[in-house]
Ligand SMILES: Nc1ncnc2c1ncn2[C@@H]1O[C@H](COP(=O)(O)OP(=O)(O)OP(=O)(O)O)[C@@H](O)[C@H]1O
């Protein structure tokens with residue numbers, strides 16, 4: 001029997017090497033942790049630095065304890081000695097590493113779990129801002145449920161503060177929760193309020209072409225990417241939409257994208273497009289045979305009169321045939337979209353004193369009637385304007401535009417007029433970021449960016465489909481009638497509509 005002695009030669013070097021290995025492992029771990037943590041906003045220096053320091057020191061100590069330092073007793077059989085030798089050299093360090101990292105992960109989750117407890121406390125405290133000032137009457141959180149990685153459902157028993165109170169305290173609640181609120185609604189039992197919190201961030205920019213194929217149903221259009229996925233709408237349900245917000249935050253881009261999307265998804269549709277900002281923004285749509293493009297006040301007025309006349313005719317028709325609303329396919333009448341960008345130029349009240357004054361008043365009056373009644377006649381209105389004040393948009397018209405989209409607003413007053421709360425003021429200064437408000441819902445979204453090239457390409461494809469008669473309009477005369485009548489100078493005279 002031979003006795004093999006394990007030498008402890010180069011002990012110091014061995015120690016340094018082990019330390020270096022430990023430092024490298026920790027370096028990689030810390031880097032991984034902070035990159036992930038920073039992304040998820042989970043890093044807390046006061047919590048994480050002591051945690052890592054303790055773990056590193058423990059690891060160094062453990063790595064330098066030589067459990068098998070002693071000489072093997074002479075009576076250990078050679079085979080056993082060999083096993084121990086292999087254990088010490090290869091298997092041992094692996095088991096050590098696995099155990100150590102297991103312990104680390106356990107510690108990590110224990111601390112993150114503590115974070116969860118802090119978060120629960122925070123949520124419980126936040127809803128107390130809706131208390132009636134007495135300890136017994138504050139809303140009580142009865143359930144906090146994690147729905148997925150990003151979403152948390154909070155159910156609140158609130159016998160004293162109703163849904164409206166919660167909605168109007170949206171901003172305060174958000175600061176209290178220190179998290180974005182995705183929605184506030186009534187719970188399954190009307191006694192409870194359900195709040196959905198979401199940590200998911202929205203994209204800052206993406207192209208229309210990336211999502212185009214995800215919304216193809218007739219009369220539907222894409223609003224943008226929300227925290228709960230792609231947000232789409234059916235124009236028939238709105239039935240009118242107001243788009244507002246500070247200059248340069250994406251109104252016109254969104255307006256164009258909505259119109260293009262509606263044109264792409266819907267057959268038997270015609271669009272009366274009024275662009276009073278020089279007609280440059282929307283000029284790509286001119287090439288479509290189902291679009292009446294107007295860029296002057298006179299043209300706008302002619303268009304409005306014609307649409308009003310068509311609405312009245314459609315009501316006579318509905319009365320005669322006994323239907324309650326127009327179904328384009330059944331009634332062989334197109335869905336009509338009246339779309340106005342920079343609407344304040346058309347409706348500005350101060351113009352009432354100028355030569356165009358009468359026209360402004362008439363435009364307001366017709367739009368008001370259309371906004372009130374046109375839904376059943378298969379006519380929808382989409383209006384974009386920078387400012388929403390009594391001066392720029394009649395209150396009655398605004399009240400009937402039940403779908404509201406607000407890009408970043410300059411101040412709380414502007415946000416309040418557009419969507420009824422201050423969410424649009426609090427939006428980050430990102431072009432294309434907006435709030436959609438419909439009924440009692442509010443949803444933040446990032447609108448897709450529609451490049452001029454994409455718009456031109458899509459318009460050209462649509463145009464071919466009309467020429468090849470894969471698509472058609474039932475009432476082409478409505479488009480041509482909206483061009484100028486005798487005696488008027490037609491500002492669109494340089495433009496020749498393609499024949500179909
Ligand atoms: N959805 C979007 N994603 C990324 N960038 C966008 C988006 N929408 C608009 N932008 C950027 O913002 C700029 C201004 O957009 P747009 O002209 O649509 O704003 P606007 O609100 O209509 O401005 P104005 O009030 O001057 O008419 C665009 O040129 C584009 O670069």
Ligand SMILES: [Mg+2]
Pocket residue numbers: 251252253
């Ligand atoms: Mg614009």
